[in-house]
Amino acid sequence: MEGDLMGYAVGLKDVRVSCVGLGMPEGQTWIELIKFISPTNEDVHQQNFANTPRI
Numbered sequence: 001m002e003g004d005l006m007g008y009a010v011g012l013k014d015v016r017v018s019c020v021g022l023g024m025p026e027g028q029t030w031i032e033l034i035k036f037i038s039p040t041n042e043d044v045h046q047q048n049f050a051n052t053p054r055i
Contacts, residue, residue, distance in 0.1 A: 010050035014039055 002016040016037040023030045036051035 012039060012049055012051060015051075 007015040017034050019034045021032050
């Protein structure tokens with residue numbers, strides 16, 4: 001996924017992600033796993049954004 005809508009959803013610019021959703025058969029539980037391809041988080045002293053590891 002990428003583009004302006006994705007960037008708006010996570011509050012970042014130039015966002016590109018890979019993601020997978022896992023759901024239980026009864027439909028009440030859903031888990032999303034997201035890997036940020038860009039932007040990367042190079043500066044550990046910045047504000048925690050959606051792509052910050054371990055938030």
